[in-house]
Amino acid sequence: MPNRLELSGITKQFPGVLANDQVSFAVKPGEIHALLGENGAGKSTLVKMIYGIMAPDAGEIRWNGVPVVVPNPKAARKLGIGMVFQHFSLFEALTVLENIALGMDAKIPSRELEQRIRAVMQTYGLLLDPHRTVATLSVGERQRIEIVRALLLDPQLLIMDEPTSVLTPQEVDQLFTVLRKLAAEGCSILYISHKLHEIKALCDTATILRGGKLVDTCDPKQETSRSMAEKMIGTGLKDIIKPEGRTFGEPKLVVNRLRTKKTGHFDVPVDGVTFTVHAGEILGIAGVAGNGQNALLDALSGEIRGEERDAITIDGLGIGLMDTTERRRHGLCAVPEERNGHAAVGDFSLADNSVLTARDRLGMVVLGLINSGAARTYTGKVIADFAVKALGPASTAGSLSGGNLQKYIMGREILQKPSVLVVSQPTWGVDAGAAAAIHQALVDLAAAGSAIVVISQDLDELRALSDTLAVINMGQLSAARPVSAFSVDEIGLLMGGVHGTEAAA
Amino acid sequence: MMQFRLEKRREPSKVMLYATPVAAVVLTMIVGAIIFSAIGYDGVGAVREIFLTPLTNAFKWQDLGVKAAPLIIVGVGLSIAYRANVWNIGAEGQYIMGGLAATWVALATHGMGGWWTLPVMMLAGVAGGAAYAAIPALLRTRLNVNEILTSLMLTYASVQLIYYLVRAPWKDPMGMGFPQTRRFASEALLPNILPGTIVHAGVPIAVIVALVAWFIMSRSVFGYQMRVVGAAPHAARYGGFSENKTIWLALLVSGALAGLAGMLEVAGPFQRMVPGFPTNYGFTAIIVAFLGRLNPLGVIFAGIVMAITFVGGEVAQTTIGLSSSATGVFQAMMLFFLLAGDILVRYRLKRVAPQGEARA
Structure with missing residues (x-):
């Protein structure tokens, strides 16, 4: 039997970054295949090319043994590729049924659609009332809508992008039951995650990406979480050094x-x-x-x-x-969740971003004027102490990668010794x-x-x-x-x- | 079919950011020459008269200074407000109210003025402009009414106020029925700083205003506040800057400077209030602010470029017989090319594959 999906030499270049470099691997029918890597390793880019959101610069995609070009998601769905995104696209004010009907490529009478939805829900134990409005549903239940939507197309490959980041441990177990049942019926699953214990529990094969390159394809059940993490980051992992038996004040x-x-x-x-x-x-x-x-x-x-x-x-x-x-x-210092636009101003230099929260605690303002020398010195210290990859205090916050910006922001607050x-x-x-x-x-x-x-x-x-x-x-x-x-x-x-x-x- | 998409650049080139205004001016000259040739004028001649004659003819330099001064003062105020994403479009109205407030002081103290008259007029002009800008500020912060609409509409109300005042309460009793106030007493007129020319004290004041504004915007917490609220309002709140306070400050400062320009114009070139006092300086200053990259130093140069088109437009009227609206066409083209250029500095145009079905 041919592989369900086979990638060979997939390469994608973005301005300044090689997002995917000669990536080749294969997904067998009925296999749950993990795509593992840190943020920025190129996982999302790779699946976007499989689902037709982007086109590869080089390389070949084979679908059930036949070379294909996937120009857009509609074509991908037609081939039998379904995808459940990390961020849902649902209208809060509409019902489950209405949301699914809006997402269908083909027009299906609502009575027939409802029957098919109920059948899919029954088969996979995805219980949900089709007439409830989305606004009343929990995140886990909303994810079920997206899964049902994908399953209605009888996919041969289901791509799940970080599906458990919003779920409780119990909801994760329910999801895994559904995925195992699907795989048993022959549907392949490409499971993107960086949560290693989940991958060990669920997946048959794991492909690990680092910096856009494929570093290993392994059997997660034979690996430890630590060994996979080290492949993912490329170096040994450091543990938190936490003095035992600390007393609080x-x-x-x-x-x-x-x-x-x-x-x-x-x-x-x-x-x-x-x-x-x-x-x-x-x-x-x-x-x-x-x-x-x-x-x-x-x-x-x-x-x-x-x-x-x-x-x-x-x-x-x-x-x-x-x-x-x-x-x-x-x-009292604080760091909000959203980095760009909330914790930092993308268009401003890092030195100017230091003025945003540190100006009073570190005396960067004299008589209403900003002491830019003090801001630069402090920013330089943050960059050095937190190993921020930036050209210097004059780089704009927006030019940093997400992880480096977060290091800068955390450093900016921590070094104020709040x-x-x-x-x-x-x-x-x-x-x-x-x-x-x-x-x-x-x-x-x-x-x-x-x-x-x-x-x-x-x-x-x-x-x-x-x-x-x-x-x-x-x-x-x-x-x-x-x-x-x-x-x-x-x-x-x-x-x-x-x-x-x-x-x- | 070919399709294009705008893709955000990672970091816009600093050089391009400053080259865009120059490119916009050059493109305006080229396209202007083509358009006016196409409709039967001497296009190249028109561009030469509008853009070059004011620079080559030394007699025109004093005109440039006098035209540029109000544009620079109003443009500096707008550049501060626009930095904070506060879109004061009604500088023309604030300029008028500043002029009217100064006129009121000049008329009320007529015949008993002294060295203090001009400073008091200046304060009145600043207060008048700021007070008029306070109306959109109040509506925006209390009722969330868009300041673009309110500030613009208030401009038309202020024009009507001039018409009323110069026709009834402030009408010159010796004016033979002309709708205008009496000529201000000499203490209420701006001194000439270069004898034998029309260059008045407003010209150096404009340069000083721009320099001070540049220093404040680049070095002070006030300037930082304006910039951060405009660039990332959420981050500004996190950094401890109130959005409402910023809206107030932006409108008051831009209104005050527009009012100052109004005072300098009425006490300078006009010497009295007339129905023709509104000359669109407040609107043209919007172009000046953008052409100057919302940077007070850039505004000085942008103000001079705009003044060139005004002065050159007048030259072209007499020498080539171009309509006075031609100046407006050139100014509008400049704003258009500038905004289009800005988009291309921040985004790149990218060809995308046309949509189609899967090819197996």
Whole structure:
């Protein structure tokens, strides 16, 4: 039997980057094939060429043994290639059925379509009421719509792009059951991820990309997570050095019944959030995306001005009514999730970006004038200490890669030696080497006596980094407990909240 | 069929960013020559008269300074506001209100003025322009009304106010019925700084305003605030800059400078308020601000280029018989080429494969 999909010598050049360099591998019928690599390794580019969103500069794609050219996604679907994207394209105000009907290439009467949808859902256990509006569904349920949409076309190859980044552990298990069933029926699956334990649990073969080149094709069941990670980053992995048996100091950041107002239609406010972080402690806040993390960060940083002075206190001083500048003066720094356009200005030089948050704490302003020499010196220090790959303080933030920009931003805040640091997704899209460096810097900052809050969707990160852990769901925060007192299942159930039980039923 | 797509460049070339205005001027000259030849004029001659005669003829230099001064002052204010993404299109109205406020001071103190008259008129002009710009600021920050519409519409209201004032309350009793105010007393007129020419004190003031604005925009926290709010409003909020405060500052500063220009014009070349006082300096200054790359130093050069087209347009009217609207055509072409050039500096034009079915 010919291979379902065979790539040979696929090459794609972007201005300044060789995104894919002579990549060749094959996917057998019924195989679950992992495509593994760090952000920027070229995974997305490669699948975009398979799905017809981009054309390769060189190389050949064979489909069931026949060479093909895939000019656009419609042609890919016609061949039998389905894709579930990381970001869904759904209309919140429409029902499940309406959303699926809108995405179909062929016009099918809605009664017939509904029957086919119900049949697919029945077969794969993707239970969902076709008449519910999307706005009422959890993220896991929304992903099911995308899967059903792809399955309606009877694909022979299903591409899943980072499908579990938004799911609770229970939802991940349900998804794996569906994928295994599909594979057993002969549908090949190309599974893109950087979560190694998932790949070990699910996939038959793993193709590892690094810097656009294929470095290895291996059997993940024969490998350890560590050995695959090292192939992925190309060097040995560093562990976080965390002194055992650390003791915490006095309560530093105390948040008491903090709440925000709902601002937009899709904004999830926080309500009654209460927690305490001591000097030297790292509190992790876990949760599925879109459960109030953004509102919590903005309320802590001061971007959302509070109404109660004592809802947030640092060392006993109420800062709830202060704006971001005043809070920074009192030692609270924050890093939001979105880097470009929120934590940094892409069109500005790095030195100018340092002025954005460090101007008062580091005395970069004298009589209303900016001391640009001081800004350059400090930026140079951030670049050196955090190994930021940039030409210098005059490079624009937008010219840095995502990971390097994140290193710069984290460095900019950490080197200000804040007494309280609140960060969201500190290592999102950052390569493993840089992530380890950022983690170590956070641990060191805590060891020096700062209180740190880390908001993240990456449970592995939180379990490695935090001393205490709490879970946010629908704007409400669970009680914080020592991280060792949680099992993964328990965290998963808390992350799912009410939605999780509903989905499991 | 061939298809094209705009693709964002990774980092726009700094050289190109400054070469675009020059290219826009050159393209305007070339295309202008072709267009006016095509409709039966001496196209090359028209371009020569409009762009070169004002530079080669030393008698025209004083005209250039006098025309450029208000354009530079208003353009500097607009360049500050536009940096912050605050689109004040009503500088013409603020310029008029500045002129009217200064006129009021001049008429009220007529016959009892002194050395203080001009400074007070200047303050009144600044206040008048700023106050008029405060209306769009208030509407934008309180009710989220788009400042483009309000500032533009307020311009037409201010023109009507001139007509009313010069026809009734401020009408010159000795003016033989002409709708205009009396000529200002000598203390209320700008001194000439070069004897025997028409160059008044407004010319050096314009240069000083631009230099001060350049220093503030590049070195101060105020300038940083304007730039960061315009470039990334979300990041500005994170950095502790209030968006509403920035809108207020941007409109007040640009309004104040437009008002200052109005005062300098009424106390300088006009010497009295007349219905013909609005000469579109406020609108032309929009082109000046963009041609000057929203940089106060660039605005000085852009102001001079625009003044050349005004002065040259008048020359071409007499020598080639070109209509006065020709100046407008040249100015509009310059803005068009400039904006188009900007797109190409930031994006590259890329040919894409036409859409089609899969070929097996």
